[in-house]
Amino acid sequence: MTRLDPFDELNPRQREAVNHTEGPLLILAGAGSGKTRVITYRIANLIRAKAVPPFEIFAVTFTNKAADEMKRRVIDLIGPLGENVFVRTFHSAAVYILRRYGDRIGVPRAFTIYDQKDQETLVKDILLDRRLDPKKIRPSALVSKISEIKDRAEIIDGTDLSHLMPGYPGLDFQDLYREYQARLERSGALDFNDLLIKTVLLVRGSPDTLSDLQRRWRYFMIDEYQDTNHAQYLICKYLSSATRNLCVVGDDDQSIYSWRGADIRNILEFERDFDETRVVKLEENYRSTVPILDAAWRVIRNNRNRKEKRLRAVRGEGEPVTWCSANNEYGEAEYVVSTIMSLKKMEALRNRDFAVFYRTNAQSRVFEEMLRRENMPYRVVGGLKFYDRKEIKDILAYLRLIANPADSVSLFRVINVPARGIGAATVERLRDTAYTEEIGEWELIARGFAVKGKVTAGISAFKKIIEHGMAAAANVPGTVKLSAMVRNLIEATSYRDALEEENSIESRSRLENIEEFLNSVYEYEARNPDAGLDLFLQEISLLTSEEAPDAGGDDPSNSVTLMTVHNAKGLEFPVVFLTGMEEGLFPHFNSSDTEAGIEEERRLCYVGITRARDRVYLTSAEMRRSYSGLSYKEPSRFVAEIPAGSLEVRRYGEGAGGLTGYELPQFETAGPPPAGRFWTDARQAAGGSRFRAREAVLHPKYGRGRILSVEGSGDNVKLTIVFGNGSRKTFLEKYTPLEKA
DNA sequence: TTGAGGCTTTCAACA
DNA sequence: AAAGCCTCAA
Numbered sequence: 001m002t003r004l005d006p007f008d009e010l011n012p013r014q015r016e017a018v019n020h021t022e023g024p025l026l027i028l029a030g031a032g033s034g035k036t037r038v039i040t041y042r043i044a045n046l047i048r049a050k051a052v053p054p055f056e057i058f059a060v061t062f063t064n065k066a067a068d069e070m071k072r073r074v075i076d077l078i079g080p081l082g083e084n085v086f087v088r089t090f091h092s093a094a095v096y097i098l099r100r101y102g103d104r105i106g107v108p109r110a111f112t113i114y115d116q117k118d119q120e121t122l123v124k125d126i127l128l129d130r131r132l133d134p135k136k137i138r139p140s141a142l143v144s145k146i147s148e149i150k151d152r153a154e155i156i157d158g159t160d161l162s163h164l165m166p167g168y169p170g171l172d173f174q175d176l177y178r179e180y181q182a183r184l185e186r187s188g189a190l191d192f193n194d195l196l197i198k199t200v201l202l203v204r205g206s207p208d209t210l211s212d213l214q215r216r217w218r219y220f221m222i223d224e225y226q227d228t229n230h231a232q233y234l235i236c237k238y239l240s241s242a243t244r245n246l247c248v249v250g251d252d253d254q255s256i257y258s259w260r261g262a263d264i265r266n267i268l269e270f271e272r273d274f275d276e277t278r279v280v281k282l283e284e285n286y287r288s289t290v291p292i293l294d295a296a297w298r299v300i301r302n303n304r305n306r307k308e309k310r311l312r313a314v315r316g317e318g319e320p321v322t323w324c325s326a327n328n329e330y331g332e333a334e335y336v337v338s339t340i341m342s343l344k345k346m347e348a349l350r351n352r353d354f355a356v357f358y359r360t361n362a363q364s365r366v367f368e369e370m371l372r373r374e375n376m377p378y379r380v381v382g383g384l385k386f387y388d389r390k391e392i393k394d395i396l397a398y399l400r401l402i403a404n405p406a407d408s409v410s411l412f413r414v415i416n417v418p419a420r421g422i423g424a425a426t427v428e429r430l431r432d433t434a435y436t437e438e439i440g441e442w443e444l445i446a447r448g449f450a451v452k453g454k455v456t457a458g459i460s461a462f463k464k465i466i467e468h469g470m471a472a473a474a475n476v477p478g479t480v481k482l483s484a485m486v487r488n489l490i491e492a493t494s495y496r497d498a499l500e501e502e503n504s505i506e507s508r509s510r511l512e513n514i515e516e517f518l519n520s521v522y523e524y525e526a527r528n529p530d531a532g533l534d535l536f537l538q539e540i541s542l543l544t545s546e547e548a549p550d551a552g553g554d555d556p557s558n559s560v561t562l563m564t565v566h567n568a569k570g571l572e573f574p575v576v577f578l579t580g581m582e583e584g585l586f587p588h589f590n591s592s593d594t595e596a597g598i599e600e601e602r603r604l605c606y607v608g609i610t611r612a613r614d615r616v617y618l619t620s621a622e623m624r625r626s627y628s629g630l631s632y633k634e635p636s637r638f639v640a641e642i643p644a645g646s647l648e649v650r651r652y653g654e655g656a657g658g659l660t661g662y663e664l665p666q667f668e669t670a671g672p673p674p675a676g677r678f679w680t681d682a683r684q685a686a687g688g689s690r691f692r693a694r695e696a697v698l699h700p701k702y703g704r705g706r707i708l709s710v711e712g713s714g715d716n717v718k719l720t721i722v723f724g725n726g727s728r729k730t731f732l733e734k735y736t737p738l739e740k741a
Numbered sequence: 742t743t744g745a746g747g748c749t750t751t752c753a754a755c756a
Numbered sequence: 757a758a759a760g761c762c763t764c765a766a
Contacts, residue, residue, distance in 0.1 A: 062756075091756050116755085135750095135760090192756055260755060360753055382755085390758070416743095423743045455742085542756065566754045588753060604754080627752055 017280040018042045024274035025247040030311045031610035032287030044077040054084035058217040094195040101209045110534035112189040112407045113541035119143045150193035151261025188406040196231035203238045214242040225250035229261035285311040289318025296609040303599045323618040326652040332621045333370040335652040355561040355573040359586040381563035391510040402469035403534045405442040418498035420458035473533045565608045576612035581620040582633035605638045698741040
């Protein structure tokens with residue numbers, strides 16, 4: 001596919017999108033409609049046919065992976081010239097802009113990026129200062145609340161925020177919010193929201209910056225536009241306002257990030273926002289067979305809040321979509337793995353052709369166990385990120401502190417890691433002294449923080465490590481190599497020595513991870529010889545596990561892929577397993593009490609199904625063990641939305657046993673898809689509850705409600721119920737006089 | 742005052 | 757898996 005003209009491989013709609021180069025363009029691209037091809041051809045067309053210099057093109061996507069892929073395909077089309085197209089994620093583009101111009105609005109050049117964990121640490125510190133118990137008010141909940149507020153337009157408009165502040169019993173949220181922001185600023189740190197917000201404030205508040213950027217970029221392309229938030233929308237709008245050459249691509253049916261502040265109105269109202277918008281609809285699906293698209297449509301059509309549309313299948317008939325119910329999560333995993341094995345035997349499929357999707361990361365464990373037992377290589381995408389591992393975060397905290405000594409979250413993380421005799425009492429005193437003297441904690445240590453006895457040695461060791469690190473970092477990338485600086489730092493901390501001394505299985509794996517981290521530094525250095533420590537840190541803060549070094553041993557090029565449905569967006573596989581199709585899991589409890597929540601879960605299900613080229617297996621367990629104990633599960637309503645004629649129904653009877661060989665899985669053919677009381681009788685026989693999920697009930701005190709989940713068994717059946725006023729309560733069935741309503 | 746070991750709690754999705 | 761809490765030894 002190196003030839004560009006004529007666009008033989010494009011259909012008329014796609015060609016229209018490629019050829020429309022000037023003025024606003026909205027591409028409504030259904031799943032599998034050749035979106036990436038259109039974007040890359042469009043870029044190629046701008047460069048080749050319209051003689052646009054590559055560096056004038058600004059393209060953003062949502063993941064690093066998608067950005068790399070886009071760049072690779074552009075280079076395939078037009079050669080090394082494509083290297084100069086600016087292709088990044090939104091957050092990475094924001095970092096790029098802020099590093100160059102951020103000082104105009106007071107953002108330091110070596111700013112630190114705080115991830116969710118860092119935010120939680122910060123909030124927890126504030127709570128403790130306020131004599132509040134972080135166990136009663138969960139920092140993670142407060143962080144998501146803060147993030148929610150920061151997604152709002154008011155933040156940027158500078159209007160009064162007070163009406164957005166939630167009332168928290170025993171907590172002045174507004175005070176917390178102000179203090180949180182103040183500490184971020186004092187630490188020279190930005191959270192993920194801030195990266196976007198500060199970028200907007202910069203281009204809006206500094207006309208010089210805006211015109212600089214507008215001179216540099218003249219053509220803008222935004223992928224996954226349905227998932228942009230308000231700040232991202234404004235970034236696009238400001239940057240493109242000089243040329244108006246803004247092309248956005250998206251699909252309202254695939255909007256799955258509203259919880260992260262994505263505003264679906266951005267795509268629905270694009271035509272209203274940008275005059276003379278050309279709209280191109282791509283509705284031909286080249287990816288999936290007819291039964292797969294049919295099942296996906298049957299599900300998504302239940303959303304009331306969507307633009308009516310239906311993808312046309314270019315490919316023909318195929319295998320029916322299968323729903324298999326297994327007795328528990330082990331049976332489910334066994335069914336998935338044995339199906340993979342028999343498909344591999346019957347058809348020339350490779351491990352990498354299979355993907356197992358789940359709603360929550362915790363579900364991966366059972367699949368991993370089963371795949372390992374069968375010696376089948378797999379890779380888990382997402383989950384615990386490489387850079388989130390304790391030992392890596394520790395090393396990174398040292399580096400961050402060296403790059404930005406104001407970063408107190410990092411300082412407190414490592415001041416006593418590995419243990420050097422600086423205990424809680426000393427740390428508390430350091431905090432207090434820094435606070436009363438109104439200086440940073442590092443500054444206090446650097447000037448001389450008086451301590452007694454054996455703590456003295458610890459403090460001076462820590463001080464020396466950081467000072468040496470700073471001296472070395474000042475000469476990166478000049479006379480000192482980044483990798484050498486990092487290696488020396490690790491030596492100086494004796495982090496490795498401490499782990500070697502421990503000599504456990506766990507400590508050995510941590511040592512390997514540190515080696516792996518060093519390798520990634522070498523690699524980074526080779527690719528970015530001009531980068532200093534601060535740029536390195538800013539860039540890896542935006543990486544996810546997908547781009548991180550592979551810490552596992554399996555060959556990623558031929559492994560079964562395990563990931564959350566969210567992570568699957570934009571990808572495709574010949575065979576897809578959509579697992580855990582149960583009420584309470586998918587759709588998830590926490591989204592089940594509002595119509596909007598259910599609709600987003602349904603879009604997520606739609607995204608999952610439409611990733612498949614040839615085969616889709618929906619699986620569920622009738623019983624599942626989770627952290628809250630054993631619970632009976634009702635099949636997902638999404639399964640029931642696919643009519644019997646479009647679904648092959650199976651039941652997998654084994655479970656908990658081992659797979660013995662490569663025999664075909666054993667099925668019992670079950671009845672029609674779940675309608676009404678499909679599982680109820682079986683559950684009662686098994687000693688479960690007399691209630692089931694989604695049932696209407698009457699509570700003597702709270703009135704009418706609907707059951708969200710039934711968990712546990714025997715005397716420990718827990719019922720979670722959402723009541724008419726929207727409140728959610730969990731009861732022990734034993735003690736609750738509930739009636740069926 | 743610190744550190745180590747054992748126990749419990751935590752649990753939605755992500756850049 | 758990691759962090760928090762507890763106890764006990766030094």
